[in-house]
Amino acid sequence: MSSMEFVKGEIISLGVSVETFMKIEDSYDALEEFLDKYHKSKEYILVGGIVHKVIEYQELDPCGYVEVTKTKDGTIKFISLWYNGGGDLDECLSEAIKDEESKVN
Secondary structure (H helix, E strand, O other): OOOOOEEEEEEEEEEEEHHHHHHHOOOOOHHHHHHHHHHOOOOEEEEOOEEEEEEEEEEEOOOOEEEEEEOOOOOEEEEEEOOOOOOOHHHHHHHHHHHHHHHHO
């Protein structure tokens, strides 16, 4: 059954195809072994046929998520995902900022 996924992360290209990468690993069934060995573990992923190393991988709640970051100049950066069934962005951000302030105090 399919479901929503919400992921935040960081990757960097190794600049090689999966075939080249797996030759370095001394493997013959390149794509199948790559998927079994690396992709499931989120160690490496393929983007456009090129191998990328996963630096950071964080699974987030696909039913609702808010992240706020206050910068030195006073601006607030945010990312928010919510079900629009009564709540709004104001409410999501107010709650997240209050939570962040309580962590500091």
